[in-house]
Amino acid sequence: MTRSPDTPALVPAGLRGPAVLARARWATRLLFMALGVLGGAWGAHIPSVKARYAIGEATLSMVLLAAAIGAVLSLFFAGRIVGWLGARKAAMLAAGVMSVMLGSVLEYPGVAALLPAMLLFGASMSLFDVAINTEGSELESLSDRPIMSNLHGMFSVGGMTGAALVSVMLGAGVAPRLQLFGLCAGIAIIVFIAARGMLETHATGGEAGEQAHFAWPRGTLLIIGLLIFAGLTAEGVMYDWCVLYLKQEVGMPQAQAALGYSIFSAAMALSRFGGDFLRSRYSEQALLRLGGSLAAVAMALVLLSANAWVAWIGFALVGAGLAPVAPILFNAATRVPGVSRAAAIASVTSIGYSGFMVGPPLIGSIATATSLTMALGVLVLASALLACGAHRVPQRGD
Template sequence: MTSVSARMRWASRAQFFGSGFIFATWGVHIPTVKIHYGVDEAALGLAMLAAGVGALLGLTQASRWIGRHGARGTAGLCGAIYALLLAGLLAMPSYGALLGLLAVFGVLTGVFDVAINTEAAQLELRNGHPMMSGMHGMFSLGGMAGAVTGGAALAAGMTPQSHLTLVAATMALSIALSSRWMLPKEATTFTSTGDGFRLPHGALAILGVLAALGLIAEGAIYDWSVLYLKQELGSPQQQAALAYASFSAAMAATRFAGDAMRARFSPALLLRGSAWLAAASMTLVLLADEPWLALIGFAGVGAGFANVVPILFAASARVPGVEPARGIAAVSAAAYLGFMAGPPVIGFLAQVSSLTAALYVVVAFAAALAASARYANPA
């Protein structure tokens, strides 16, 4: 069995950081995209749905690609192209062309996400102690950095297109280079690769549903928090970007402490407490009439959701009779469907009611996670 070197750990962390940074950059520019193409919330939700459909198509092939090429090759190629597509978000000739770009964006995002989580699960198993929370902490740290630098770039007068192009080039290079030091191909290939995508069943299905609930709520914050602060509370876009930054910063800090928490508390207890914190904090956001109070609430939501995915992904790698890599890929796929489905659902609900009312979905799903936390205990 390949030992886990410091270089391998940092390579995986770089992949998660890059994923968070890219996603934050998209989140910061959602209001820009809305204005640039002259669309309303429903059309913006449809654009996010296009990315979700693309992710679904990618997820049907993610296990096959990883099984054939390993997490390293899959993450390096898909992640670099995924980053480069950022540069096209404001360069499409029409709204219809944007939908096509976001569909491809979704395909690559889904495959990249499964690949890096498969890598992280294998590193944790080989290392012999919790590592998954720390890896996801790097995603949140990347999200915080992407949001802060995005807001700073806009405040400094950098054009949105220049900012997107700079981030695209930098992240593509970082992901491509760091993938060279991930686990070798044979460490993350499956013993059988011909099955393609199969929906999880049994214990994996339960874990997948719970992860999807968490990521529907988390995805809603990533994609709608900036617009919420700008549109519902009247904040300028530079200040509104802090909604994403406060959420990601709190999530990162909690995830970096999460491995120690996972070693001390049972998965069910930690998941239950985390979910109730997220529900209470999101309620504060939606009842607040001052931006600073909403920012505190977004931080609480980030802390609450921080360990949901690491707990559930780690559990999926320990399901009896299932290869760890296939288990994490299956639950990642189900969870990612939730991650991509959440934002467009919020968009359509916002169109028929209001963005504030639509975001109560986050409260409801966090409460559902708390009520179902017992299923997170290892078999």
């Protein structure tokens, strides 16, 4: 069964007009892009964090783990917060916190102070993520046409932009502290302005008979969550480790290595902008199967070659392969009956973000025992598992 596409009762009739929906779509695109910019800046500056605190891969993995733990813990309350405040206010609150946390990531006296800051950073990012995905699902339902891939494409554009800006500023000799402060301040301002265009929805609870709070994943939600776990594990490996891989294993300067993140994000964005077209014409199962296979094969070739050009091309193919995962699976979760959009997204994302929890210590442990190249084989495995499990995704109209 699928969720009824009828307009939810909690959306006033005056907020369903084409002009209002168009403004909300553009506002939500900007919010997805803003999240991507912060993610790109964070990914590109992970080597800066490693250098600033003079830590190895094992300790760095604990820093990344702290952010992932914060993200997962936040998801137990994110659906309720979005239902209480509304997607607009929840997004603004989360944007303020994550901008402050990332902007000050290089300012702490040591790792002991950095870890709780990373908890807050991860928690605020996951709340923001749930809020804007809830808004996007609502808009897709009200517009009666696919838009989720387009929205996630804007996230990838943001990731590409954030990493590219860092690359340019590093090349120009701008201090990492100034880079992060300027980017985070600018993003906070953009979010506060753009959020005014979001719909006045989700502030009065869920639809009739639906759970507005966190829903423990079971049945179809559990299957979708496990596939998101595989997809986000693979994606998270790229976000957290691809720049360090190019710098440390391939031997690139950090300014050039940051371009690897941009190439990955650019390919993901281009694929996502075409994703809604593909979703309307082809099976979502087939798209996930093809994408997972492409990402697994491409990353295997990157790791076997340890060549800069092969890595850049391979990162582009990995981005294209992983592009359909989040748009398809997040929206599939919202079609499960009996659970509100925010609660469904928070539920499956809680499992998916667990991949971010498992990934950092796993990568760090393997890298410490062997090499970072061997550790990044986790991405190959996760992508292959995603391809193998694609047939379990419920089809639209089932």
